[in-house]
Amino acid sequence: MSIYFDSGLLGKCTLVPKCHTRPTSNYSGYRLSKVVLAQKNITFGNIRTRPINPHSFEFVINEPEKCENNGSPFLVILISTTHKEFDARQAIRETWGNESNFKGIKIVTLFLLGKNADPVLNQMVEQESQIFHDIVVEDFIDSYHNLTLKTMMGMRWVATFCSKAKYVMKTDSDIFVNMDNLIYKLLKPTTKPRRRYFTGYVINGGPIRDVRSKWYMPRDLYPDSNYPPFCSGTGYIFSADVAELIYKTSLHTRLLHLEDVYVGLCLRKLGIHPFQNSGFNHWKMAYSLCRYRRVITVHQIGPEEMHRIWNDMQSKKHLRC
Numbered sequence: 001m002s003i004y005f006d007s008g009l010l011g012k013c014t015l016v017p018k019c020h021t022r023p024t025s026n027y028s029g030y031r032l033s034k035v036v037l038a039q040k041n042i043t044f045g046n047i048r049t050r051p052i053n054p055h056s057f058e059f060v061i062n063e064p065e066k067c068e069n070n071g072s073p074f075l076v077i078l079i080s081t082t083h084k085e086f087d088a089r090q091a092i093r094e095t096w097g098n099e100s101n102f103k104g105i106k107i108v109t110l111f112l113l114g115k116n117a118d119p120v121l122n123q124m125v126e127q128e129s130q131i132f133h134d135i136v137v138e139d140f141i142d143s144y145h146n147l148t149l150k151t152m153m154g155m156r157w158v159a160t161f162c163s164k165a166k167y168v169m170k171t172d173s174d175i176f177v178n179m180d181n182l183i184y185k186l187l188k189p190t191t192k193p194r195r196r197y198f199t200g201y202v203i204n205g206g207p208i209r210d211v212r213s214k215w216y217m218p219r220d221l222y223p224d225s226n227y228p229p230f231c232s233g234t235g236y237i238f239s240a241d242v243a244e245l246i247y248k249t250s251l252h253t254r255l256l257h258l259e260d261v262y263v264g265l266c267l268r269k270l271g272i273h274p275f276q277n278s279g280f281n282h283w284k285m286a287y288s289l290c291r292y293r294r295v296i297t298v299h300q301i302g303p304e305e306m307h308r309i310w311n312d313m314q315s316k317k318h319l320r321c
Contacts, residue, residue, distance in 0.1 A: 051251040055152055060115060061129050061137040066108055067162035073106040074189055075182075076165045076240070078154035080233075081111045081173040082142060083121040086128065088173040091303035093132065095310035096177045105189055108162065111135045111173070112150045114142030147233070148259040152250050159244035166193040168243055171235040176301040176309055178292060181279060186237065186296065193239060196272050200236030201280040201297075202229050203260075215258060222256060230264025231274050232282035235297035245270050289313065290321035 067073055077097060081089055089111055097109045111134055116122050129135040136157055140149045151170060158168055167187055171177065183189065186199075206226045207217035249266040256262040267274060279296035287309055292298065301309065 053251055053253060053255045055149070055156060055247070055251065057138040057140050057149070057153070059136065060139050061113075061126060061135055062157075063110070063133055063136060064161050066110070066133070067165065071106055072164040072166070073108045073162065074166045075105070075187065076108045076158055076162055076168045077110065077177075078151075078158075078168060078170045079109065079111050079173055080147065080150050080154075080170070081113060083113065083116045083118075083125055085173050086124075087303040088306075089128075091306040092173065093134070095306055096179050101179060102183060105183060108165070109134055110154070110157070112154050113137045114140045114146055114150060116142050145257040148255060148257060148262045151233070151259045151263065152247060155243045155247040155250070158240060159247050163240065163244065165240040167197075167237060168240050169235065169237050170233070171297065172233070172299075174300055174302065175235050176292075176298045176306055177235065178279075178296050178313075181293075181296050182237070186277070186279070195239055195241050196245075196270075197239040197275075198231065198236065198242055198267060198272055199238070199275040199277045199280075200231030201234070201282050202231055202274050202276040203227075204229050217256075217258065217261075221254075227261050228264045228268040229274055230260050230267070232280065233260035233263075234282040234299050235280050236260075236263075236274070242270075242272065245272075287312075289316055289319070293321060 067076070079089075079092065079097070092109070099107045099109050101107070113125060113135060115137065116125075125135060125137065129137075136153065138149070138153045140146050142150070154168075154170060158165060169177075169182070204227075207219075207222050207224075208215045209219065210216060246263060246266045249269050250262075253262070253266055253269065256265065264274070277296070279294070281295055281297055282299050284300040285291065285295070285298045287305075289312065292309065292313060
């Protein structure tokens, strides 16, 4: 007897001798021949719990003691970036992402990367890491379609090396973050930390089937007509306990290349509902002091503009709007 198992159909296809299922794009299926069902070391329980999406990547660059050196951080900031964006990383280090901006509030800033096909770029990032100690890299290929792997790497890092943190922010390297609003108005260090908490710019939408779109989602990868509510990947906040929950859930959740949608799928499995927060903007917004004082995130901000905005807001703190 031959038994076929499919990761998306476990429980529906077991013990059926000629049950053939079409394998998913990231899973080729297992074929177990000459299985003796009476064997004690084979149970359907452990087959069901076998990861369908194992995050089997190794850290190439890591900062495992970064949280230990900072005690229990109030906030960990995970910034998705690419190898060539040194200027963007440096602008963040020198502005809103500076770990010493808030006295008495411990902040950890980390830049997330995969490996580049160009060994020179990898070497440059390694040298940058040795200077700043704020970069984490795993050995998957850094690409747009692997953004989900990059975010799961961040979740894994928090769960493994920084589980005592209070909150985590995931954002991108072209985002300006109003840290005063984030810390004092949203997270409020003097209050009891939340649990199972997730907030950002919540999107309720469905798959785009146009192959020309950047956000194209093929029907065989995601057949449903609606996505669960998800937060724009440009910036969202969650309590640190959620990092481990999402990472562990991802091991048993079919991989999607749209990372914010994928996180939304994991949240739905966990029964965690993301809260809408109007302070998170996933679009470009012309600068004005009063307008930027009201928000938490703004999208599409380059390194030079980031410095200008930061310097202006810092120098005009005494002005009222």
